[in-house]
Amino acid sequence: MAAPGKETLLEWYRTMVLIRRFEERCAELYQQGKIGGFLHLYIGQEATGVGIVSALRKNDHVITAYRDHGIALAVGMDPKHVMAEMLGKRTGTSGGKGGSMHLADRSRNFWGGYGIVGGHLPLAAGIALKARYLEQDEVVVCMMGDGATNIGYFHESLNLSAIWDLPVVWLVENNGYGMGTAVDRASGQPEIVKRAIGYGIKEGPRIDGMDTLAVHDAVSEAIAHASKHGPILMESLTYRFEGHSMGDPERYRTKDEVARYTEGDPIGRLRGYIIDQYKGAAKNLEAIEQEVVKTIAEAVEFAEDSPVPTYDDLVSHVYA
Amino acid sequence: MTEKSITIREALSSALREEMQRDERVFIMGEEVGVWGGTYAVTRGFLDEFGARRVRDTPISEMVIAGSAVGAAMAGLRPIAEIMTINFAFVAMDAIINHMAKVHYMFNGQFTCPVVIRTTTGGGKQLGATHSHAPEVIFAHFPGLYVAVPGTAYDAKGMLKAAIRDDNPVLFVEHSTMLQRRSAVPVDDADFVLPVGKSDIKRPGKDVTIVTYQKGLEWSGQAADLLAQEGIEAEIIDLRWLRPLDLEPVFESVRKTNRVVVVEESLPHFNVGAEVAAQVMDQAFDYLDAPVKRVSAMDVPLPYASNIEMMALPDAQKVVKAVKEVL
Numbered sequence: 001m002a003a004p005g006k007e008t009l010l011e012w013y014r015t016m017v018l019i020r021r022f023e024e025r026c027a028e029l030y031q032q033g034k035i036g037g038f039l040h041l042y043i044g045q046e047a048t049g050v051g052i053v054s055a056l057r058k059n060d061h062v063i064t065a066y067r068d069h070g071i072a073l074a075v076g077m078d079p080k081h082v083m084a085e086m087l088g089k090r091t092g093t094s095g096g097k098g099g100s101m102h103l104a105d106r107s108r109n110f111w112g113g114y115g116i117v118g119g120h121l122p123l124a125a126g127i128a129l130k131a132r133y134l135e136q137d138e139v140v141v142c143m144m145g146d147g148a149t150n151i152g153y154f155h156e157s158l159n160l161s162a163i164w165d166l167p168v169v170w171l172v173e174n175n176g177y178g179m180g181t182a183v184d185r186a187s188g189q190p191e192i193v194k195r196a197i198g199y200g201i202k203e204g205p206r207i208d209g210m211d212t213l214a215v216h217d218a219v220s221e222a223i224a225h226a227s228k229h230g231p232i233l234m235e236s237l238t239y240r241f242e243g244h245s246m247g248d249p250e251r252y253r254t255k256d257e258v259a260r261y262t263e264g265d266p267i268g269r270l271r272g273y274i275i276d277q278y279k280g281a282a283k284n285l286e287a288i289e290q291e292v293v294k295t296i297a298e299a300v301e302f303a304e305d306s307p308v309p310t311y312d313d314l315v316s317h318v319y320a
Numbered sequence: 321m322t323e324k325s326i327t328i329r330e331a332l333s334s335a336l337r338e339e340m341q342r343d344e345r346v347f348i349m350g351e352e353v354g355v356w357g358g359t360y361a362v363t364r365g366f367l368d369e370f371g372a373r374r375v376r377d378t379p380i381s382e383m384v385i386a387g388s389a390v391g392a393a394m395a396g397l398r399p400i401a402e403i404m405t406i407n408f409a410f411v412a413m414d415a416i417i418n419h420m421a422k423v424h425y426m427f428n429g430q431f432t433c434p435v436v437i438r439t440t441t442g443g444g445k446q447l448g449a450t451h452s453h454a455p456e457v458i459f460a461h462f463p464g465l466y467v468a469v470p471g472t473a474y475d476a477k478g479m480l481k482a483a484i485r486d487d488n489p490v491l492f493v494e495h496s497t498m499l500q501r502r503s504a505v506p507v508d509d510a511d512f513v514l515p516v517g518k519s520d521i522k523r524p525g526k527d528v529t530i531v532t533y534q535k536g537l538e539w540s541g542q543a544a545d546l547l548a549q550e551g552i553e554a555e556i557i558d559l560r561w562l563r564p565l566d567l568e569p570v571f572e573s574v575r576k577t578n579r580v581v582v583v584e585e586s587l588p589h590f591n592v593g594a595e596v597a598a599q600v601m602d603q604a605f606d607y608l609d610a611p612v613k614r615v616s617a618m619d620v621p622l623p624y625a626s627n628i629e630m631m632a633l634p635d636a637q638k639v640v641k642a643v644k645e646v647l
């Protein structure tokens with residue numbers, strides 16, 4: 001696969017820093033009570049999201065679970081409107097009705113974040129069915145957590161994708177835990193990709209999910225496979241640096257373990273790679289970092305200044 | 321008998337602990353019940369105390385949590401299966417409705433199914449449309465299954481112990497925003513067990529009967545305080561169980577107050593109020609001086625934004641308004 005050029009790498013870097021700063025700000029806003037409900041941070045997993053989205057072809061699709069801010073920003077949703085959604089404002093991407101867990105952008109083929117574990121897997125199958133049905137060359141990348149592979153939805157969706165030959169990349173973001181349950185305590189076969197064999201679909205790779213380039217390459221190949229030959233199951237091995245959601249007491253893992261992983265911060269890794277490859281790129285990176293700070297400040301300001309939803313919003317869109 | 325003021329969370333923990341100590345066949349399984357200590361910290365410390373044989377973490381697999389509890393119960397164990405929140409019980413609906421509620425009947429009594437499914441209900445926490453349901457009434461539709469909806473620490477303890485000891489399956493619903501509520505509970509009586517299917521008068525009054533449960537107790541209690549300032553005395557009846565449904569005290573109350581308001585967090589369509597209204601008409605029609613009024617959530621999915629979520633939920637003011645409409 002052709003190595004990405006400098007501009008592409010800088011763009012990936014920009015997106016990853018944007019996600020990181022966005023979520024750090026969200027955590028603060030949560031502490032201040034301005035964001036409510038559940039807030040599941042993607043911090044540590046940015047390479048997976050950015051690697052995936054960068055691999056999508058023009059008409060491909062992506063769908064994910066509730067840990068969805070990274071995907072929303074990576075597909076290019078406006079941070080202002082995403083932040084407004086976080087704050088439950090009328091100008092939010094779901095009009096303030098969805099919140100952190102339910103971001104979506106129809107125009108960008110981002111089919112949303114879903115809060116019921118595994119619930120979106122059959123939706124992915126259905127979106128892929130549309131492509132098959134209409135004989136369109138479109139692939140759906142369906143992201144899910146490791147924990148989601150143990151709910152019945154997983155079994156039924158993968159099997160259906162096999163027998164109907166649906167163009168889906170089933171992509172497990174294996175961050176080691178579903179809430180506090182380690183993968184090997186929840187899965188009889190902790191090497192999740194092996195399950196592909198049982199469904200008669202392609203067993204994809206287990207990639208280093210902290211390496212943006214590796215994710216990009218592997219997902220590009222998986223998309224090519226799905227487009228030609230049907231479903232594939234792959235894993236991105238990653239780690240969430242923060243708790244499952246805000247307020248997680250984190251009794252199930254040690255500080256040492258977390259520290260081991262934060263050393264391999266995907267943003268630091270991409271930064272190091274870019275500086276290695278391109279002399280003088282540090283300047284570009286710093287410019288990006290400053291620009292992101294500004295973007296976030298503007299997003300927060302926009303969100304804070306936006307109006308809250310109204311009674312009419314409450315009762316609208318119950319039916320089409 | 322010594323009583324102590326404890327929270328609903330403590331009441332639930334102590335009921336579970338006592339019943340596990342009493343009966344070796346009682347065990348707990350569910351998501352995050354062990355290492356995490358329970359999503360709502362109800363089973364905190366249980367893994368250390370009872371070990372991994374009796375405190376079993378499961379994968380995220382609601383179907384098999386509920387379904388295997390049915391099998392284990394048919395075979396003689398007494399599972400307490402935890403479904404993290406009632407929203408996720410929808411995933412397990414078939415096991416609950418088609419098997420948990422029916423194996424006793426379908427095989428003509430050969431099997432009993434002493435399962436307790438513990439779960440949490442309720443909105444108002446900005447969790448959005450899929451995570452904010454209060455759908456316990458749906459489960460009360462089906463014969464063969466009991467539905468417990470305690471609203472105080474006293475009731476939570478006595479009712480959970482009753483549910484565990486009963487030979488029928490019980491969906492035991494706890495309100496996720498009420499776990500810190502306190503009340504006096506007997507603490508030195510390991511056999512403090514309340515009867516299954518008995519409602520309870522939580523506040524006596526003569527002017528209007530408010531029928532409610534769980535979160536509705538709070539809204540109704542606040543409303544009753546406001547009404548009292550105007551000299552209106554509301555009687556509050558806590559259903560405590562949606563099945564068996566005990567409306568005798570309601571009929572009796574209506575004969576005195578001649579007015580009924582039902583307050584609940586469920587959606588309005590086919591809800592508890594609809595059932596209560598129908599039964600009151602059936603049993604006490606001649607005593608009614610006004611149509612039965614219902615206060616419930618609005619007929620919309622609950623949104624994330626706090627201001628409109630609160631608009632959609634009942635509150636004390638809405639209860640006061642409904643009471644004034646029937647007076």
Ligand SMILES: Cc1ncc(C[n+]2csc(CCOP(=O)(O)OP(=O)(O)O)c2C)c(N)n1
Pocket residue numbers: 067115116117118144145146147148149151175177178179244351380382404408411
């Ligand atoms: C059906 C269902 N059961 C339980 C939950 C509660 N829950 C939310 S996230 C989660 C853990 C999911 O873990 P994983 O799939 O690995 O995703 P991660 O959070 O690690 O991204 C659980 C149990 C839920 N949302 N839906």
Ligand SMILES: [Mg+2]
Pocket residue numbers: 145146147173174175176177178179
């Ligand atoms: Mg996980």
